[in-house]
Amino acid sequence: MKMQQRDYRSSSFLLPLCLIIILPAPFLSLPAQAAGPYTDSAHGNASYGVKRSVAPLGNYSQGNCAHCHEQHASIDGAEPAPYSGDNSASPFALFADNFNPSATFTPYQQNDNFCFYCHTNVDYLQSSGITNYNRDYAATFGGYTTDSPLGIFEAFNQHSYHNLSDIQDFSQTNFSSFFTATSNPCTACHNPHIARRNKENKKDPSYTAISKPSDHANLWGNDASERMLAATSNKYMAPYFYEATNTYEPDATLTHDGSLTPDYNAFCTDCHNTTNTISSTTLGRNLIKISWYTEGGDSTTAGDKHGKNSATGSSERIMPYGTDNGWVLSCLDCHEPHGSPSSFLIRREVNGSYTTAAVHTKATSPTATSNIKLLCAKCHNSDWEYVHHLSPDATFNQFKCGSCHGQNGTAGFIIPCEDCHSHGKYVTDIDDPSLSRRTF
Numbered sequence: 001m002k003m004q005q006r007d008y009r010s011s012s013f014l015l016p017l018c019l020i021i022i023l024p025a026p027f028l029s030l031p032a033q034a035a036g037p038y039t040d041s042a043h044g045n046a047s048y049g050v051k052r053s054v055a056p057l058g059n060y061s062q063g064n065c066a067h068c069h070e071q072h073a074s075i076d077g078a079e080p081a082p083y084s085g086d087n088s089a090s091p092f093a094l095f096a097d098n099f100n101p102s103a104t105f106t107p108y109q110q111n112d113n114f115c116f117y118c119h120t121n122v123d124y125l126q127s128s129g130i131t132n133y134n135r136d137y138a139a140t141f142g143g144y145t146t147d148s149p150l151g152i153f154e155a156f157n158q159h160s161y162h163n164l165s166d167i168q169d170f171s172q173t174n175f176s177s178f179f180t181a182t183s184n185p186c187t188a189c190h191n192p193h194i195a196r197r198n199k200e201n202k203k204d205p206s207y208t209a210i211s212k213p214s215d216h217a218n219l220w221g222n223d224a225s226e227r228m229l230a231a232t233s234n235k236y237m238a239p240y241f242y243e244a245t246n247t248y249e250p251d252a253t254l255t256h257d258g259s260l261t262p263d264y265n266a267f268c269t270d271c272h273n274t275t276n277t278i279s280s281t282t283l284g285r286n287l288i289k290i291s292w293y294t295e296g297g298d299s300t301t302a303g304d305k306h307g308k309n310s311a312t313g314s315s316e317r318i319m320p321y322g323t324d325n326g327w328v329l330s331c332l333d334c335h336e337p338h339g340s341p342s343s344f345l346i347r348r349e350v351n352g353s354y355t356t357a358a359v360h361t362k363a364t365s366p367t368a369t370s371n372i373k374l375l376c377a378k379c380h381n382s383d384w385e386y387v388h389h390l391s392p393d394a395t396f397n398q399f400k401c402g403s404c405h406g407q408n409g410t411a412g413f414i415i416p417c418e419d420c421h422s423h424g425k426y427v428t429d430i431d432d433p434s435l436s437r438r439t440f
């Protein structure tokens with residue numbers, strides 16, 4: 001949402017840009033910033049904002065720009081090493097290179113990304129580290145703290161992750177109004193000058209940490225119209241909070257209508273929509289396009305039923321989804337934004353309980369074991385025979401078992417769920433090809 005106050009792109013804020021680039025010391029000795037979006041931000045905060053511990057920075061108050069921007073590669077030898085080792089300044093006059101584009105796969109090293117110097121649980125440059133860590137979504141908003149990564153660096157170095165060089169390439173092409181060849185992929189989703197501390201104010205998304213890539217100068221989620229409640233016309237049901245009976249995300253609250261949660265669907269579909277071709281180096285292919293808003297039930301042009309399109313059958317859901325149809329889920333009900341021990345950024349905990357660390361390990365090898373049904377079971381009746389053969393609208397006749405299940409016996413019996421279920425999929429009736437079911 002647009003700020004009432006002038007945002008950091010206003011003329012008074014742009015002035016320091018010239019200072020950074022042309023002038024030496026004055027920029028660094030800027031007085032504490034006047035009230036405004038920067039001082040309201042997590043980085044600009046005077047008591048918990050940026051503060052590097054190295055001695056030469058001792059004169060700069062907590063929250064000062066100089067803890068990130070330096071006009072030379074380093075202040076009096078305060079490391080990390082200068083840009084490309086040639087003593088020239090890093091782009092944007094940052095204290096280190098913004099991003100190393102040749103880091104195409106994990107494990108990422110700390111010096112691959114400027115942000116990793118502070119957003120990590122080891123060897124951090126932030127004085128005393130990040131307060132209470134940065135845990136993953138399942139921990140911070142789902143309540144499942146066990147085994148959470150304790151920093152953003154750690155979150156990206158898991159089995160699946162949002163590939164940062166792919167994000168950089170994609171954003172350069174698609175968000176060129178602000179995203180340059182030397183921009184940091186994290187800034188596709190965050191504006192470091194305005195991002196706030198949602199984790200300490202979980203019930204209050206005016207403290208949101210994110211900005212939509214198509215609206216980089218503003219926060220996303222801080223306005224009531226940018227939350228799940230408004231975006232779904234009251235058809236969002238917040239999942240259960242971890243083992244806290246009948247309380248809900250994002251903070252074991254009794255409110256479950258989405259009024260406390262940013263509209264993550266609009267955020268993620270800024271990139272993952274029906275038109276963008278997104279190539280994934282990690283998966284070695286283009287990604288499935290996500291259709292989250294198109295209604296039309298079981299028609300082959302309709303979107304996902306977990307999105308705005310409504311379920312068409314009898315309800316095989318468990319609580320809190322009850323017997324109703326028409327729910328719209330949030331991407332972050334199932335996915336992490338940064339990384340996960342499972343494939344496809346699937347959360348460790350979903351709808352109040354643990355999913356196991358390897359719910360779905362089919363990312364790179366099509367023959368690897370998939371446990372995707374453990375994810376489905378978090379919200380659906382997990383008697384898969386009932387769901388597919390016996391429920392009021394079951395589609396499969398139990399006849400000639402082997403024609404679908406392969407050889408009898410355990411090895412061939414269960415049919416891989418992802419043959420029929422993932423974003424965009426539908427199944428056509430064998431006997432009557434005019435009938436189809438949207439199956440995700």
Ligand code: HEC
Nearest residue numbers: 042048049050115118126130131186190192195196197209
């Ligand atoms: C000099 C250290 C430092 C660097 C470099 C840094 N951050 Fe931060 N960041 C912090 C601190 C300190 C906080 C506030 C931490 C807290 O919650 O106490 C913070 C908070 C944040 C938040 C708000 C959420 C939260 O509470 O943690 C976001 C989002 C964020 N940083 C993103 C970034 C991104 C993106 C980059 C790189 C472009 C970056 N940071 C680089 C130190 C840093």
Ligand code: HEC
Nearest residue numbers: 115119133134135136137140152185186189199209210337
């Ligand atoms: C594809 C979008 C996307 C990218 C890329 C991304 N983030 Fe985030 N990030 C999010 C979303 C969404 C949230 C809000 C949910 C949350 O707080 O867990 C978030 C939350 C955060 C937080 C707050 C975590 C907390 O404690 O709640 C920090 C800090 C952060 N990101 C830093 C980074 C850094 C550093 C990078 C790059 C290495 C990065 N992000 C890349 C989407 C992204």
Ligand code: HEC
Nearest residue numbers: 016017033038043050064065068092098182183184187192
């Ligand atoms: C947490 C670290 C951090 C802090 C603190 C910070 N910046 Fe930045 N700033 C960045 C990063 C990273 C970029 C590069 C953005 C990108 O990757 O596209 C940047 C870019 C800029 C730019 C270039 C225009 C733009 O937005 O891309 C200006 C101007 C700027 N910063 C000014 C400031 C001023 C003035 C302050 C203090 C009021 C400040 N910054 C505080 C990290 C920071």
Ligand code: HEC
Nearest residue numbers: 265268272287288290292306329330331333334344418422
């Ligand atoms: C009900 C849980 C659920 C929700 C909600 C959900 N996803 Fe997914 N998503 C999955 C699962 C499961 C997979 C892996 C499916 C597979 O095996 O291909 C996946 C895969 C993906 C992929 C990778 C697709 C590919 O090419 O393999 C993307 C991108 C994605 N999701 C984005 C989103 C976005 C964006 C949203 C919100 C608009 C969203 N998801 C909502 C469960 C979910």
Ligand code: HEC
Nearest residue numbers: 161162163166167170188268271280282331335337344345
């Ligand atoms: C700035 C654009 C952008 C935004 C915003 C964005 N993504 Fe992505 N996403 C990408 C790109 C590029 C890839 C391909 C790189 C990769 O596979 O990691 C990707 C890949 C994915 C994958 C597949 C990752 C894998 O390796 O299995 C999932 C799942 C996904 N995104 C979910 C989300 C969710 C959920 C959100 C919202 C929190 C989101 N994305 C927001 C650009 C984006």
Ligand code: HEC
Nearest residue numbers: 305310311312313321325326327333375376379421439440
């Ligand atoms: C976070 C909870 C959640 C998870 C996890 C989840 N679902 Fe769902 N699913 C729902 C809800 C809620 C609906 C009803 C949507 C509506 O009302 O439009 C639904 C609807 C469906 C439908 C449409 C049924 C019909 O009658 O039209 C299918 C098919 C489906 N889910 C399959 C899956 C599969 C397969 C998985 C595992 C990969 C899965 N779901 C994971 C919550 C979930």
Ligand code: HEC
Nearest residue numbers: 384385388389396397398399400401403404405413414415
């Ligand atoms: C037209 C295809 C088809 C035929 C024929 C068929 N099934 Fe199924 N069955 C399915 C599908 C799809 C599922 C859901 C995926 C799974 O669980 O393997 C399923 C699931 C099951 C399950 C639950 C397995 C689990 O995951 O726990 C049982 C048991 C089962 N079928 C028994 C039978 C028997 C016995 C026959 C023959 C009398 C039969 N099926 C014939 C399609 C078929």
Ligand code: HEC
Nearest residue numbers: 313316317373376380387393394395415416417420427437
């Ligand atoms: C051959 C295709 C096929 C396979 C394989 C398959 N399913 Fe399904 N599934 C369907 C169809 C068609 C429906 C819709 C029929 C219905 O809702 O009764 C469905 C419905 C569902 C639903 C939605 C229940 C509801 O109405 O809320 C879930 C959950 C589900 N399947 C899970 C699974 C799981 C888990 C597996 C793997 C063990 C699996 N399916 C394998 C075709 C398949």
